[in-house]
Amino acid sequence: MVRLPAVQKRIRFVQCMIPPRSQRDSKRPRSRLYFECKIQTRCFRLMHRKRIFPSRTSPIFVDLLPHPQARPATNRLHSNSNDCNAASGRMMMTETTDRPFPRAEDIPLTRRLIALGFLAVAYIFYAWAWNTVDVLRPYIANDLKLSLTEAGSLYSVQALGALIGAVINGQLADRFGRRNALMVVMVGYGTVLALGTLVTSYPQILTQRFVLGYFTGSMYPITVGIYAGLFSSEVRGRVASVIMGSSYLAVSLLGAASTFIFERSLDWHLLLWAGAVPVALAFLAPLAIPNDRKTIPFGGAVTTATAKGRLPISELFSPTFRRQTIMLTMVSGFNFFAYQAFSGWATTYLKTVRMFGDAAIGVSVSWMFAGSVIGGFFWGWVGDRFGRRAAAVGFFLAAALILVYLYAPISPAVLNIVAFGYGTCLACSVVWGPWLSELYPSHLKSTAASIFNWGRIFSFFAPLLTGQIAEHFGLAVTMTIASLVFSVAAIIWLSLPGTLKRKTDPV
Numbered sequence: 001m002v003r004l005p006a007v008q009k010r011i012r013f014v015q016c017m018i019p020p021r022s023q024r025d026s027k028r029p030r031s032r033l034y035f036e037c038k039i040q041t042r043c044f045r046l047m048h049r050k051r052i053f054p055s056r057t058s059p060i061f062v063d064l065l066p067h068p069q070a071r072p073a074t075n076r077l078h079s080n081s082n083d084c085n086a087a088s089g090r091m092m093m094t095e096t097t098d099r100p101f102p103r104a105e106d107i108p109l110t111r112r113l114i115a116l117g118f119l120a121v122a123y124i125f126y127a128w129a130w131n132t133v134d135v136l137r138p139y140i141a142n143d144l145k146l147s148l149t150e151a152g153s154l155y156s157v158q159a160l161g162a163l164i165g166a167v168i169n170g171q172l173a174d175r176f177g178r179r180n181a182l183m184v185v186m187v188g189y190g191t192v193l194a195l196g197t198l199v200t201s202y203p204q205i206l207t208q209r210f211v212l213g214y215f216t217g218s219m220y221p222i223t224v225g226i227y228a229g230l231f232s233s234e235v236r237g238r239v240a241s242v243i244m245g246s247s248y249l250a251v252s253l254l255g256a257a258s259t260f261i262f263e264r265s266l267d268w269h270l271l272l273w274a275g276a277v278p279v280a281l282a283f284l285a286p287l288a289i290p291n292d293r294k295t296i297p298f299g300g301a302v303t304t305a306t307a308k309g310r311l312p313i314s315e316l317f318s319p320t321f322r323r324q325t326i327m328l329t330m331v332s333g334f335n336f337f338a339y340q341a342f343s344g345w346a347t348t349y350l351k352t353v354r355m356f357g358d359a360a361i362g363v364s365v366s367w368m369f370a371g372s373v374i375g376g377f378f379w380g381w382v383g384d385r386f387g388r389r390a391a392a393v394g395f396f397l398a399a400a401l402i403l404v405y406l407y408a409p410i411s412p413a414v415l416n417i418v419a420f421g422y423g424t425c426l427a428c429s430v431v432w433g434p435w436l437s438e439l440y441p442s443h444l445k446s447t448a449a450s451i452f453n454w455g456r457i458f459s460f461f462a463p464l465l466t467g468q469i470a471e472h473f474g475l476a477v478t479m480t481i482a483s484l485v486f487s488v489a490a491i492i493w494l495s496l497p498g499t500l501k502r503k504t505d506p507v
Helices: 005-017 109-135 137-144 148-176 178-198 202-216 219-230 236-263 268-288 312-316 322-352 358-386 388-407 412-438 442-449 462-473 475-494
Strands: 032-040 047-052 084-086 089-096
Touching: 109 137, 109 148, 109 178, 109 202, 109 219, 109 236, 109 268, 109 322, 137 148, 137 202, 137 322, 148 178, 148 202, 148 219, 148 312, 148 322, 148 442, 148 462, 178 202, 178 219, 178 268, 219 236, 219 412, 219 442, 236 268, 236 358, 236 412, 312 442, 322 358, 322 412, 322 462, 322 475, 358 388, 358 412, 388 412, 388 475, 412 442, 462 475
Parallel strands: none
Antiparallel strands: 032 047, 032 089, 084 089
16 A cells, blocks of 8 residues: 655654564453554644554554544553654554553543442441441340350451451452452341341351451452542542541441430340341442443553452562561551450440440440541541651540540540540541552552451450450450550551652642
8 A cells, every 4th residue: 555655754663663573462362552643644734643553564554544433542551641752743652452441530520429429338337237246245245145255256256257358358359350349248248247136146146257257357458449549649538538437427327226226125136137238239339330440540550450460469578568568467456456455345344334324325436436437537638638647646646535534533424525536536547548559559459458457467366355354454454455555556657658749730
């Protein structure tokens, strides 16, 4: 065919940019490298974007003409296009597949907010299911005739399941799609929560709590992986606040619902039937959440949308990230230990030491977690504005408020205010989701976020240890340990890298 003389120079430039056949990727037959050229011809005076494939030794004039089925390339290898100006044209190397992948930046904000809303609702029921082990602990122990140590072991077993679920399902989510994993997990934890109504013995409750922990422990890394891919790092702290705020809201609702149940002398097992809702909602996930396997993450690349090759978890322990991963696990572990040492025994402390009635306990728990809802938005803003490490001050404040809660001679009303402040400070960990996803490569978002649940290794023995201390020295001494552990966690937190990057136009 006849070549267009006006573009011969540009064609030669394209040819020199095409890699030799030996260097082309033979492992991905469905992907082909091509070059896009915007060429202004003398005869047409128009700018056309053309695909020039290296399957030919040189492009011909037909390659440079508009094609009726040509599609715009949206799945570029990098979020910032590596364009290079050539003569009067503009050229960039792109990867194409059978269908172009949209970028998260190009998905309408309304569509992304719908996905965020769905995640928030799913998280409400996840938090409801998870926190029944704490809020309902005295009533479970009473029905099954459990000792303090046996009652504390329920959290340990649930935490063990959560660790295993986070490690396994976090990697599966990175490999096979986070939306797919979300659907499976929602069906799983909803079903197991409802099955708790059939439990009648200690071995059965241990089994039920282990399986429930397996599914609920997967929610955090999967959710973080989804929203971190849909939103800019400049707003992820506030996005995380919405998600974590929904979990704290769930516990407040659980406390209010328990108050309603006990004031009317109803069966507390009714609270477990809430598990039917996430089972039904799971099948709506494809309508609400974009397919992460076919979406370029925000600021990322199509090649980093999902993990490939070796086990994703092995990359977290490479020489580059090993120390960082271990330190993050320690911070998470101390957080869980301190939380269990104080919050886990709060309802028992109010019932047996402060002599609160069932309704008053529900009110106090609601105050504590209502503070966490508000605190989550505050600390999310702090993390976006001043960096993720700045939120560590929340742990120091929580440590101080624990001492006031336990030892200050205050009235029940003031005690609830202190509980509200404690919950507000405890919410500083809301920035961990974005922080973990930013400290590691994009294709490890869910696996990296699962570090949050790795800390449960440290907290496995927290209820057993604190239960023994409580039996010998009292609950006040046990709960005081949380103040010290929160302070140590904050110190380690401040020693880790930050990820604050300021941009002029955050999205």
